[in-house]
Amino acid sequence: MATTALITGASSGLGSDYARQLAERGADLVLVARDRDALQTLAEEIRIDHGVTVTLLVADLLNPKQRDKVCARLSDPLSPVGVLVNAAGFGLPLTFEHNALADEVNHLELLVQVPMMLMHAVLPGMLARGRGRILNIASVAAFTPRSTYGAAKRWLVSFSEWANATYGPQGVTVTAVCPGxxxxxxxxxxxxxxxxxxxxxxxxxxxxxxxxxxxxxAARGKAVSIPSFRYKALVLLVRLLPSAWAARVAGAGR
Ligand SMILES: NC(=O)c1ccc[n+]([C@@H]2O[C@H](COP(=O)([O-])OP(=O)(O)OC[C@H]3O[C@@H](n4cnc5c(N)ncnc54)[C@H](OP(=O)(O)O)[C@@H]3O)[C@@H](O)[C@H]2O)c1
Structure with a gap:
């Protein structure tokens, strides 16, 4: 894969594993998150293991000026980005009524507005080149009533489905990833x-x-990816259940 992949939320969890596995496939990387030390440690590991070029873009995606730098990197015609992974995110307690409104607003911004803005920055170049891959990390919570988290992830799934149908025929695939x-x-x-x-x-x-x-x-051009048979079956079940039962199933865990 001779391309550059930009990954948000790369300092931890799913984002760091996207970095490792895309580097294994030969992609150069731009790693985005706030924790510089964690990004530096991961970059060193990946350079040693895979010999690809790794650049750090330390940014708080809730800070407009820092986010603009990420958008500028995504739209740079001299250094095209061929893969965008939107993995940055955080969760809040399900007790919506007790959560600080400012936390809810930041949560919505990071889970919905930020991926939308980054896609808006990267798409024109991808469409002009006739190829590109975007992965939006949503959640199985998109298919269940689960406070503002489920609602935000549902937005990401719905938008990705539309975007994949619209841009897929032009060579740019958009996949909503829905892990349990x-x-x-x-x-x-x-x-x-x-x-x-x-x-x-x-x-x-x-x-x-x-x-x-x-x-x-994503390589097969799927609009929605639900990893594991267990969760595919669960999503199917939830879709068949009356909504009150689905809400009860969705209430488990956090
Ligand atoms: N783990 C699960 O069970 C699960 C299930 C379904 C979906 N997901 C989704 O998967 C995605 C990745 O989460 P994870 O499980 O890998 O969690 P994680 O290990 O906590 O990683 C979250 C990442 O988001 C970054 N981040 C948070 N706030 C940020 C900000 N303001 N600006 C820039 N980066 C920010 C963090 O980096 P810094 O702190 O360094 O900035 C970190 O790299 C999220 O969207 C989450 O909703 C997770």
């Missing part, structure tokens, strides 16, 4: 101790597996 519970730093960052998330052990996925399957689905 995955071992990363996501739940710990929400203040939940490992093993205290209320999720049965058998429902946890490993981040490298999620990434490998979603990259295969």
């Amino acid at each position: 519970f995955t071992h990363t730093n996501f739940h710990e960052r929400m203040g939940l101790a490992p093993g205290n998330e209320g999720v049965p052990t058998g429902m946890w996925l490993d981040s490298p597996d999620v990434v490998a399957q979603s990259l295969r689905d």
Whole structure:
């Protein structure tokens, strides 16, 4: 894969595994996140393991000036980006009524507006070149009622479905990746101790597996990727259930 991939949320979890697996396929990388030390450590590991060029773009995507730098990198015609992975994200407690409104606004901005803005920056170049791949990391929560998190991820799935149908025939695929519970730093960052998330052990996925399957689905031009048979079956079940039951199933875990 002789291209450059820009990955947000690359300092941790799914984003760092996209970086590793895209580098394994030969892509040069631009790694975006706030934690410079974590990005530097990952970049060193990847340069040694795969010999590709890795650039760091330390940015808080909720800061307009820093986000503009990421958009400028994505639209730079002299250094085209062929793959965009929107993986930056965080979660909030499901108790919407108690969450600070400012936190909810930031949450919506990072999960919805930021991927939309980055796609807007990268698409014109990809369409002019007639090729490109965009992966938007959504969640199975998109298919279940799950506070503002599920609603934001539903937006990302719906927009990705439309974008894939529209731009896929022009050579640019857009895939919404919908993982279930995955071992990363996501739940710990929400203040939940490992093993205290209320999720049965058998429902946890490993981040490298999620990434490998979603990259295969994206290469096939799929609009939606639901890694693992377990979660494909669960999504099917939830779609068949009356909405009140679906909400009860969706209430498990965090
Ligand atoms: N883990 C799961 O169970 C699961 C399931 C379904 C979907 N997802 C989705 O997968 C995506 C990746 O999450 P993860 O599980 O890999 O969690 P994670 O390990 O906590 O990683 C989150 C990443 O987002 C970055 N980030 C957070 N706020 C940012 C900001 N303001 N600006 C720039 N970067 C920011 C973090 O980097 P810095 O802190 O260094 O900035 C980090 O690299 C998220 O969109 C999440 O909703 C996760």
